[in-house]
Amino acid sequence: MQENQSVNKKEQYNLNKLQKRLRRNVGEAIADFNMIEEGDRIMVCLSGGKDSYTMLEILRNLQQSAPVNFSLIAVNLDQKQPGFPEHVLPQYLESIGVEYKIVEENTYGIVKDKIPEGKTTCSLCSRLRRGILYRTATELGCTKIALGHHRDDILQTLFLNMFYGGKMKGMPPKLMSDDGKHIVIRPLAYCREKDIERFAIARQYPIIPCNLCGSQPNLQRQVIADMLRDWDKRYPGRIETMFSAMRNVVPSHLADAALFDFKSIQHGSEVVDGGDLAFDRESLPLQPAGWQPDEEDDAPGGQRLDILELK
Numbered sequence: 008m009q010e011n012q013s014v015n016k017k018e019q020y021n022l023n024k025l026q027k028r029l030r031r032n033v034g035e036a037i038a039d040f041n042m043i044e045e046g047d048r049i050m051v052c053l054s055g056g057k058d059s060y061t062m063l064e065i066l067r068n069l070q071q072s073a074p075v076n077f078s079l080i081a082v083n084l085d086q087k088q089p090g091f092p093e094h095v096l097p098q099y100l101e102s103i104g105v106e107y108k109i110v111e112e113n114t115y116g117i118v119k120d121k122i123p124e125g126k127t128t129c130s131l132c133s134r135l136r137r138g139i140l141y142r143t144a145t146e147l148g149c150t151k152i153a154l155g156h157h158r159d160d161i162l163q164t165l166f167l168n169m170f171y172g173g174k175m176k177g178m179p180p181k182l183m184s185d186d187g188k189h190i191v192i193r194p195l196a197y198c199r200e201k202d203i204e205r206f207a208i209a210r211q212y213p214i215i216p217c218n219l220c221g222s223q224p225n226l227q228r229q230v231i232a233d234m235l236r237d238w239d240k241r242y243p244g245r246i247e248t249m250f251s252a253m254r255n256v257v258p259s260h261l262a263d264a265a266l267f268d269f270k271s272i273q274h275g276s277e278v279v280d281g282g283d284l285a286f287d288r289e290s291l292p293l294q295p296a297g298w299q300p301d302e303e304d305d306a307p308g309g310q311r312l313d314i315l316e317l318k
């Protein structure tokens with residue numbers, strides 16, 4: 008009995024720590040990108056997956072202590088996929104007292120009708136979904152649309168674009184929508200997927216499976232996700248370092264002539280960003296930039312560094 012109580016206490020303690028970390032990450036992203044301003048009405052897109060539930064909870068949490076006033080409305084798009092449990096989200100949202108709207112549109116039927124059997128349905132499906140969400144944001148008078156993509160989604164997108172698209176392009180934490188009318192924000196941009204996963208399990212959110220449409224998952228994204236997970240296991244800190252790199256771009260040391268004016272470099276030009284050290288031996292920090300220990304590895308962070316090798 009006593010043992011059970013101490014396990015529960017430890018679980019609660021870890022959950023509080025995790026929640027604090029997620030709050031801190033979300034708060035930092037909001038501040039860094041000026042995601043939320045006084046009077047904003049934010050449409051929180053809720054798919055029923057772990058990310059969107061976590062985003063909603065953390066935003067509600069921050070709402071209570073934020074220096075600005077803003078309101079939230081959760082929106083779910085019921086795409087009429089077979090087996091979609093319609094009652095789950097309304098029940099949950101009513102139980103926590105959040106304003107919400109369920110939009111019903113049979114995009115599943117349209118996609119099935121238009122795309123031949125065996126072909127990938129995701130691009131038409133997402134286009135339809137995006138249009139409906141933009142329209143809904145306008146109807147609800149929302150000033151921002153919040154999506155639940157996290158740090159790992161952003162990194163995966165960067166690698167997808169590099170490996171398959173020949174572009175160094177990720178997924179921005181804040182952007183103008185492609186119709187030029189809405190500001191889209193990603194408050195979880197600094198949050199690690201594994202933190203979200205653990206938080207969602209502890210919170211016991213009523214998760215709705217994401218494969219109801221029967222479409223195959225994007226294999227290329229899957230491959231990248233596996234690669235990143237493998238790196239994370241073998242080289243703790245690498246993911247954090249790569250994400251820090253995305254926030255620390257040096258255009259003068261890449262090769263995009265549209266981003267940096269290489270043509271006007273001449274004798275007498277100033278030295279930009281340290282000039283060229285290519286002939287020197289690089290000295291890299293032993294501690295990967297941005298690395299933080301997992302909550303469960305309460306052991307001092309340094310212990311995991313002994314498996315790091317700089318070659």
Ligand code: SF4
Pocket residue numbers: 128129130132133217220221222
């Ligand atoms: S997985 Fe299914 S629901 Fe998701 S975008 Fe693709 S077709 Fe649409």
